[in-house]
Amino acid sequence: MPELPEVETSCRGLAPLLIGKPVTSVQIRKARLRWPIPTELPDTLPGYTLRAIHRRAKYLLFEFDHGHLLIHLGMSGSLRVCPVDLTPEKHDHVDIVFAGQQCLRLRDPRRFGAVLWLVEALHEHALFKHLGPEPLLDDFDANYLYSKSRQRMVSIKQLIMDNRIVVGVGNIYASEALFMAGLRPTHKARRLSKQAAEQLTLSIKQVLAEAIKLGGTTLRDFVSGEGKPGYFQQKLQVYGRGGQACYRCGTCIKQLNIGQRSTFYCPHCQA
DNA sequence: CTTTGCACCTGTTGGC
DNA sequence: TGCCAACAGGTGCAAA
Numbered sequence: 001m002p003e004l005p006e007v008e009t010s011c012r013g014l015a016p017l018l019i020g021k022p023v024t025s026v027q028i029r030k031a032r033l034r035w036p037i038p039t040e041l042p043d044t045l046p047g048y049t050l051r052a053i054h055r056r057a058k059y060l061l062f063e064f065d066h067g068h069l070l071i072h073l074g075m076s077g078s079l080r081v082c083p084v085d086l087t088p089e090k091h092d093h094v095d096i097v098f099a100g101q102q103c104l105r106l107r108d109p110r111r112f113g114a115v116l117w118l119v120e121a122l123h124e125h126a127l128f129k130h131l132g133p134e135p136l137l138d139d140f141d142a143n144y145l146y147s148k149s150r151q152r153m154v155s156i157k158q159l160i161m162d163n164r165i166v167v168g169v170g171n172i173y174a175s176e177a178l179f180m181a182g183l184r185p186t187h188k189a190r191r192l193s194k195q196a197a198e199q200l201t202l203s204i205k206q207v208l209a210e211a212i213k214l215g216g217t218t219l220r221d222f223v224s225g226e227g228k229p230g231y232f233q234q235k236l237q238v239y240g241r242g243g244q245a246c247y248r249c250g251t252c253i254k255q256l257n258i259g260q261r262s263t264f265y266c267p268h269c270q271a
Numbered sequence: 272c273t274t275t276g277c278a279c280c281t282g283t284t285g286g287c
Numbered sequence: 288t289g290c291c292a293a294c295a296g297g298t299g300c301a302a303a
């Protein structure tokens with residue numbers, strides 16, 4: 001579920017519902033996520049008002065006057081706002097309860113997600129220190145990607161999925177951006193031409209921007225918490241389409257593994 | 272330093 | 288229909 005567009009959609013959807021509200025309590029039902037949820041959280045947050053919600057890479061950052069609550073959705077996480085007395089389901093691990101009886105509820109069946117409390121400056125934290133630029137900002141451009149790709153033996157797909165190069169390009173959108181750019185995912189990063197770097201940066205920006213505009217691959221109603229199939233799913237050109245005909249040329253879409261992640265491309269459209 | 276592969280989990284899918 | 292292996296949108300980390 002959560003690639004960058006979903007995280008951004010969550011961020012934008014939650015903000016108007018929660019910003020300006022004070023926390024009244026915190027319920028932790030299962031603390032074992034990727035890392036244990038800090039046990040002091042129920043003593044740390046109540047009484048403090050949520051000031052803002054930020055996104056950096058796929059991390060959501062809930063800003064309070066005394067620190068940031070970090071939430072990562074991992075592979076299967078989702079957030080919703082619901083009445084605090086709504087019975088939690090099996091994988092609803094955490095509630096952040098706000099004044100007004102509404103709570104922010106984290107669901108995460110696979111528990112690859114994370115909830116952390118950060119007091120230090122964000123740029124000093126180990127998780128943020130080595131992150132590359134945001135793909136949608138101007139400091140991610142063709143010159144940057146070209147220079148970072150020099151001397152690199154890895155495939156171009158692995159390069160753009162590397163958080164230290166650029167953040168937020170997940171497995172779905174990596175395949176999609178490479179299709180849009182007409183580049184084969186197996187292409188060695190070091191052999192990327194200046195022109196291809198230009199095309200690829202534009203494609204990454206375009207694919208992510210459009211997915212955000214459409215609310216990601218899953219649409220979520222933050223109040224009731226109901227998820228329904230999103231509009232971007234029907235826009236996917238290659239991801240999940242192994243064995244089917246390319247929409248552009250009719251050639252059979254190929255599927256292979258790159259770095260243990262399934263990868264899709266059109267052998268005719270992508271050189 | 273770069274590259275590779277594993278680990279962490281549960282739910283769903285596809286082949287037999 | 289039922290069973291079980293394979294696989295799933297992420298990413299930090301250890302080891303080579």
